[in-house]
Amino acid sequence: MTEPVIVTHGLSRRFGQLVAVQDVSLEVKSGEIFGVLGPNGAGKSTTIRMLCGILDPSSGDGRVVGLDIRRDAERIKQRIGYMTQRFSLYEDLSVEENLRFYAGIYGVPRRHRRARIEQVLEATGLVDRRRQLAGTLSGGWKQRVALASATIHEPPLLFLDEPTAGVDPVSRREFWDRIHRLAAEGTTVLLTTHYMDEAERCHRLAFIFRGRVLDVGTPDEVVARRNLRGIELEVEDASRGAELLRADGDTDEVAHFGNVLRLVTRGGVDPELVARRVLGEGVLKGSRPARVGVEDAFVSMVRTDAGVGMGAG
Amino acid sequence: MWRPLVIAWKELLQLRRDRLTLAMMVMIPVIQLLLFGYAVDTDVRHAPTVVYDQDQSTASRDFAQRLQATGFYDLVGQVNGYDEIERAMRQGKARVALVVPPGYGAELVRGRPARLQLVIDGSDPLTVASATNTAAGLALARSSELLVGRLSASGIGNFQPIQLETATWYNPELRTAVYIVAGLVGVILTMTMVMFTSMGIARERERGTLEQLIVSPVRPIELVLGKIVPYIGIGYVQMTLILAIGTFGFGVPIQGSLALLYALAFVFISANLAVGLMFSTVAQTQQQAMQMSFFFLLPNILLSGFMFPFEGMPKPAQFMSNLLPLTHFLRIVRAITLRGSGFEDVRGELVWLACILGVLLVVTSVRFKKKLI
Numbered sequence: 217m218t219e220p221v222i223v224t225h226g227l228s229r230r231f232g233q234l235v236a237v238q239d240v241s242l243e244v245k246s247g248e249i250f251g252v253l254g255p256n257g258a259g260k261s262t263t264i265r266m267l268c269g270i271l272d273p274s275s276g277d278g279r280v281v282g283l284d285i286r287r288d289a290e291r292i293k294q295r296i297g298y299m300t301q302r303f304s305l306y307e308d309l310s311v312e313e314n315l316r317f318y319a320g321i322y323g324v325p326r327r328h329r330r331a332r333i334e335q336v337l338e339a340t341g342l343v344d345r346r347r348q349l350a351g352t353l354s355g356g357w358k359q360r361v362a363l364a365s366a367t368i369h370e371p372p373l374l375f376l377d378e379p380t381a382g383v384d385p386v387s388r389r390e391f392w393d394r395i396h397r398l399a400a401e402g403t404t405v406l407l408t409t410h411y412m413d414e415a416e417r418c419h420r421l422a423f424i425f426r427g428r429v430l431d432v433g434t435p436d437e438v439v440a441r442r443n444l445r446g447i448e449l450e451v452e453d454a455s456r457g458a459e460l461l462r463a464d465g466d467t468d469e470v471a472h473f474g475n476v477l478r479l480v481t482r483g484g485v486d487p488e489l490v491a492r493r494v495l496g497e498g499v500l501k502g503s504r505p506a507r508v509g510v511e512d513a514f515v516s517m518v519r520t521d522a523g524v525g526m527g528a529g
Numbered sequence: 530m531w532r533p534l535v536i537a538w539k540e541l542l543q544l545r546r547d548r549l550t551l552a553m554m555v556m557i558p559v560i561q562l563l564l565f566g567y568a569v570d571t572d573v574r575h576a577p578t579v580v581y582d583q584d585q586s587t588a589s590r591d592f593a594q595r596l597q598a599t600g601f602y603d604l605v606g607q608v609n610g611y612d613e614i615e616r617a618m619r620q621g622k623a624r625v626a627l628v629v630p631p632g633y634g635a636e637l638v639r640g641r642p643a644r645l646q647l648v649i650d651g652s653d654p655l656t657v658a659s660a661t662n663t664a665a666g667l668a669l670a671r672s673s674e675l676l677v678g679r680l681s682a683s684g685i686g687n688f689q690p691i692q693l694e695t696a697t698w699y700n701p702e703l704r705t706a707v708y709i710v711a712g713l714v715g716v717i718l719t720m721t722m723v724m725f726t727s728m729g730i731a732r733e734r735e736r737g738t739l740e741q742l743i744v745s746p747v748r749p750i751e752l753v754l755g756k757i758v759p760y761i762g763i764g765y766v767q768m769t770l771i772l773a774i775g776t777f778g779f780g781v782p783i784q785g786s787l788a789l790l791y792a793l794a795f796v797f798i799s800a801n802l803a804v805g806l807m808f809s810t811v812a813q814t815q816q817q818a819m820q821m822s823f824f825f826l827l828p829n830i831l832l833s834g835f836m837f838p839f840e841g842m843p844k845p846a847q848f849m850s851n852l853l854p855l856t857h858f859l860r861i862v863r864a865i866t867l868r869g870s871g872f873e874d875v876r877g878e879l880v881w882l883a884c885i886l887g888v889l890l891v892v893t894s895v896r897f898k899k900k901l902i
Contacts, residue, residue, distance in 0.1 A: 308546045321747055
């Protein structure tokens with residue numbers, strides 16, 4: 217077996233009194249799309265910064281592309297691509313000039329540079345816009361340029377920090393197609409996101425909350441471990457029904473979806489039984505089973521963890 | 530390609546698109562040169578003067594004529610009484626008044642001391658100094674002239690006890706423009722170099738591109754080099770522009786070696802770029818960077834000897850003055866252009882500049898490393 221692209225052991229980072237990241241141990245395999253999920257301020261960006269070698273861990277250690285994150289930070293930078301949360305290319309340079317700049321910065325050999333830029337322009341569909349100033353592009357196009365720049369030196373590992381924030385749904389789909397193509401070609405991708413539909417597109421996930429990893433696994437594994445079941449209910453008075461269901465001990469989550477209520481139960485309890493018991497036959501007009509996804513698992517996990525935290529405090 | 534060159538290429542591309550900045554880089558030197566070269570003149574000429582002649586003699590009219598002839602005083606009218614002098618000064622019609630008491634001419638003829646009074650508006654000290662000196666000189670000259678005339682008339686001979694002959698070297702016409710324009714080279718370089726470097730990094734920070742550079746293999750020193758190389762070039766362009774306009778437009782002579790001046794300017798430009806970089810580690814936005822640059826410019830203009838002579842400053846101010854790179858560069862520029870000094874003559878100033886640059890580089894690189902990452 218080859219060494220995983222990312223391995224960390226008990227990675228922690230403190231800023232004064234604040235513990236931003238605590239005891240994070242991860243393993244990301246080659247060619248994997250690995251998603252890091254968590255609310256704002258959970259420690260996702262801090263983790264990525266440590267893995268990129270631009271922030272020293274307070275304790276713990278890690279290896280990225282076979283290099284130690286403390287000692288070989290400079291060599292790591294050469295072998296990774298990084299896309300920041302904000303669109304951070306030079307708006308007063310054209311698409312092609314941006315690519316030429318980053319090709320130069322990453323030391324793409326002169327004789328390959330022209331061919332490599334053409335290749336990236338082609339792959340991201342930017343050929344027609346090569347002379348356009350980056351600042352005049354719309355959100356989705358800017359994101360393409362950012363991805364093209366981050367991959368100009370063909371890095372084996374790509375970090376994407378909330379890459380689809382503020383990008384329209386169609387562009388997001390195209391973006392994910394490209395990510396999967398890159399992964400198929402052997403690039404390992406680690407990305408952070410809040411979009412749960414995107415989380416399901418990852419090969420594997422890590423849930424991060426308050427600086428700690430709550431769970432790691434494939435989307436299916438993570439969801440299965442929560443042991444949740446879901447149902448969609450047609451109810452006479454939806455808001456009254458939701459109130460009653462929320463008060464029940466077996467309920468994990470109740471959400472409004474248009475005219476229907478979506479009920480998720482924990483501990484593998486049959487949601488239909490819960491609904492009949494709580495609402496009574498007369499109120500419940502109809503029901504159909506609902507798929508439980510990453511979002512349900514995530515919400516459930518964060519609620520449980522926050523509840524434990526409050527109880528302890 | 531070497532990374533600093535890649536960054537320098539990018540800076541030049543951005544600069545080419547930023548027409549306003551580009552225009553500013555050329556317009557700042559030209560406009561300042563015209564402003565300072567034409568408008569700033571600390572010599573007082575044509576001070577409006579009224580005459581209160583109570584004597585109305587040939588001698589009194591003669592003295593007034595001689596005052597007019599110096600070029601420092603413009604006789605704008607006759608007045609009758611001190612109240613009229615006061616009114617003329619309050620209205621700004623006169624800055625100087627010559628008062629001739631009755632009997633002035635008669636006293637002269639009799640060979641007794643004759644009195645004249647010069648009343649000066651002291652609200653502008655520069656006027657006072659020039660007006661007093663010129664009039665005092667004139668009175669002295671006229672006195673010795675009379676004395677000599679009398680002595681030769683009495684047969685003792687035609688002689689003058691002491692003759693002081695002053696010779697003004699290097700700027701014989703004492704034109705302020707010559708002195709100011711030479712100094713402007715330093716002032717403009719200070720202004721643009723500090724401002725553009727501090728804003729250059731702040732802009733990358735503001736737009737988020739600095740973060741992208743930090744995760745790249747670019748080392749801080751490479752980034753710094755790539756950022757400042759284009760500005761050193763711009764500094765030299767500005768310097769050449771000022772010297773050219775100064776020489777052809779204002780007749781500022783260049784007595785010494787231009788090559789020496791350009792070589793020493795490198796140390797000065799570098800020192801200013803280091804100041805700019807230091808500001809950039811503090812400033813989060815371009816606006817802050819700009820404000821800090823202007824804040825830095827003020828003591829440079831006031832304390833460097835650009836506007837006020839170093840010799841006249843109190844000790845603490847002189848100490849501060851010596852810490853500014855501009856102070857030493859001004860001496861170098863003026864020495865080389867106006868006096869034709871060589872390397873040996875300005876070596877002391879170069880040592881100062883080099884020490885300041887050394888300290889700045891150490892402080893900046895320490896701060897830069899900490900702040901960037």
